[in-house]
Amino acid sequence: MKVHIVIMGCGRVGSALAQTLESQGHTIAVVDQDPTAFRRLGSSFGGRRVTGVGFDQDTLREAGIEEAGAFAAVSSGDNSNIIAARVAREMFGVENVAARIYDPRRAEVYQRLGIPTVATVRWTADQMLRRLLPSGAEPLWRDPSGGVQLAEVHTSASWVGNTIGKLQEETGVRVAFLTRLGEAMLPTSRTVLQEGDLVHVMMRVDDVETVEAAFAEGPEEAHA
Numbered sequence: 001m002k003v004h005i006v007i008m009g010c011g012r013v014g015s016a017l018a019q020t021l022e023s024q025g026h027t028i029a030v031v032d033q034d035p036t037a038f039r040r041l042g043s044s045f046g047g048r049r050v051t052g053v054g055f056d057q058d059t060l061r062e063a064g065i066e067e068a069g070a071f072a073a074v075s076s077g078d079n080s081n082i083i084a085a086r087v088a089r090e091m092f093g094v095e096n097v098a099a100r101i102y103d104p105r106r107a108e109v110y111q112r113l114g115i116p117t118v119a120t121v122r123w124t125a126d127q128m129l130r131r132l133l134p135s136g137a138e139p140l141w142r143d144p145s146g147g148v149q150l151a152e153v154h155t156s157a158s159w160v161g162n163t164i165g166k167l168q169e170e171t172g173v174r175v176a177f178l179t180r181l182g183e184a185m186l187p188t189s190r191t192v193l194q195e196g197d198l199v200h201v202m203m204r205v206d207d208v209e210t211v212e213a214a215f216a217e218g219p220e221e222a223h224a
Contacts, residue, residue, distance in 0.1 A: 002026050003069030005132060006094075008054030008084050013100065014074045015040035021132075022047055029063035032075075055084035057091060070096040070132040078102055085115045096132050096154075116198065140200065147205055150176055155199050158218030165189030171214040173201040 002025045007014050010032040018041060022028045028047035031054045032038065038049045052059030054075060065071065071088035073081035078101045085099040098116045141150040159167060164175050164187045178185050179198035193199070203211050 004029070004064050004067050005070045005072065006031065006060065006063045006065050006068045006088070008032075008071070008073045008081070009075035009100075010034075010037040010040055010049075011074070011076060012040070014072070017072060017074065018047060019045065027064075029068075031059060031063050054080060055087045057087065060084075060087065060092065065092045065094065068092070068094050070094065071098075072132055073097075073099040076102075082115060089115065098132055116196070142205070148202060149205050149208075150200060150202050151208070152198055152200050153212060153215045155193070155197070155215050156218040157195070159193050159215070160195050160197075162193055162219055163189060164191045164193065166219065167193065167199075170220055171201075171211055172207065173203045173211055176200050176202050 004027045005021055006029045007018050007021075008031045010018070010030050014030060014032070015037075018028050018030050022045065028045075029050055030038065030041065030047060031050045031052060033051065033053060035049075035051045041047075041049070048063060050059060050063045052062070054060070054073065065088060068088075071085065071094045073084040073088075075081055075084075081099040081101065085097045088094040089097045101117050140152065142148070153173075164178075167173075168175060168189070175187055177200050178187050178191070178193075179200070180194065180196070199215070201211070
């Protein structure tokens, strides 16, 4: 599914992210305080270039935040990135939000605010793309036969408070590991999902769409 994505920051990371996402068919708006920064996008970039502060609501509206499906804060300042990410999520209700940080020690604080973060020292385009577009993202691993894959699956907030055992039973997957507060952990069937957890599952390739739908819908009793 193609979505509109707003990117704050047009440095090396932001420009590369914008070009990659546009090549995938998404519509892109890039926000930066310095209009000369947009030169990094190249003449072939067809998205919006918005000059302004990335956490200013009027600037974000000009960038199309009200119709955005994802927001990436990848400027050079940790505080600016987190403020912008919170504005995108809390003021405009953008579902998939990610912020790049320079100080990985702050990751736990940011994760508790419900903002997935990617530390600069571990940053790759693939990691950021998975935060912005978890549904339909490329798998982390696929077996040689092509029948089974490991992937991060976007999980509805209604699963929070339920156990991994219940999640596996209702969706038919095997949870390989969780990322919680920036750290990977191996859960048991009794581990309870917490807000901000990233869930990585093993599943059959043929079942991807069904699994993604089950994760997005939440537990069965939520629809009863």
